[in-house]
Amino acid sequence: MSAARAGGFFGVFFGVALLAGISGCSDGDPPAPITVYGGTAVDHGAALFHDPGVVATPLNSYSCSTCHEKSAGEAGEAILPGAPLAGATKRTSFWGGQEVDLLRSINHCLYYFMLSDTAWKADDVNARAMYAYLESLPSDSAAEQPAAFTIAYEVKDAPKGDGTRGGTLYANACANCHGQAHTGAGRLVVRAPILPEQTISEHPSPQYDDLDRRLVFVEKVRHGGFVGYGGEMPPFSVEKLSDQDLGDIIAFLGVP
Template sequence: MAARALILVALATLGCDEDALGPARAGLGWFSRAALSDHAENRVACASCHDTADGPSRAVGGTLAGVATRPSFWNGAETDLLDATNACLTTFMRSAPLDRDDGRGRALFAYLETLPGAATPVTYSIQLAVTRAPGGGDAGRGAAVYQRACDGCHGAPHTADGRLDPGAPLLPEEARSLAVQHFPTLSPALVVIEKIRHGAFFGVGGWMPFFSLEALSDPDLADLLAYLTL
């Protein structure tokens, strides 16, 4: 009798846990799916750009560990998690924003709430003026930087093998000719750095994310440029 009651209690508890996990599990699904965006050509998901582990991150969008408890976002420009998320959804994923009562957004936030981390703002540094290319890079080390930072979307250099987004130009060949075509008076390296540091922002346009100095240091950038022969 007692054993049976215990089993029932255990089952009831399991049931509750599953209910509690339900939205978070659905949220993890949306976190990982490009289809959260309503743009037919979008290929990226939250998970393409964000880590979820607590600790230093070199993912282009940083880690979202503890994000639901942060008092502000986007270097203090946003104080609402939905607005902070919609900035990514509309710019990088080319979607309409999520409404506050959208079940997908609620599930997504239920998932983000399960990610433990400090309840403090995470700041990052943006290079505003791009005036010179860091030199002296090591092409060998640059291969690993490329693999970590660019390969996921652009595919392999010179071939674009494994490219995620058909809108992402072949590196370095197409990027170089685009640079020469649009900015004939600048060195292609500077044009590429401008794109890396500002992404779709600062009037550059498009939908690529920008790399903060935390996500990509200047020494890493120098190695990357050497690898891409820019």
């Protein structure tokens, strides 16, 4: 494995979702889906936004809200990979300018991350309700601009980190899906590996040296399931996690 890689993120996936999630099976009982869609179209869309049952498969345990906040800052200290959704219906492009159609962006998400084989059509009840909900979210001119999303194509080692700071970053960016470090307690899906032990065991010596394994962690965070890597994890852009942030998380995990 080389110390640096470059790849075409959107050559593999030409326009991933505005509404991103990671598909998988829950460790415990799956969350009870919100199945009563009453009231207005906005009410219906809000329910869909929070409901893993938005796709008709038992394999999905994620909702749109797993990776997106409604408005910037609403998620508090949580670091979510997706953009805030207020203003989305006014944006001219999504995912770094690689997609220009909102419905296609949603359908990419439903397929690639939430394992749905059925794309929404513009006149579908769910599609119309989701649009109504997104349109209802208060926004301003800043929120209506395409969200900055820079992919670090080249995979390079993260700088030496601060494990104490990394623990806070892990809790805010990683623990929701992967659970507690070293045990996986509380992880949202069983397919999310226990960090770092499971990932290290899947990349053993002598096939992988210490640098190789560090790069595995960096690459997975930066590229998610794309640029030839695989899996269902969404990528974290440099706007979401800096190189130093990654170094701090790796230090917290105790990866050599």
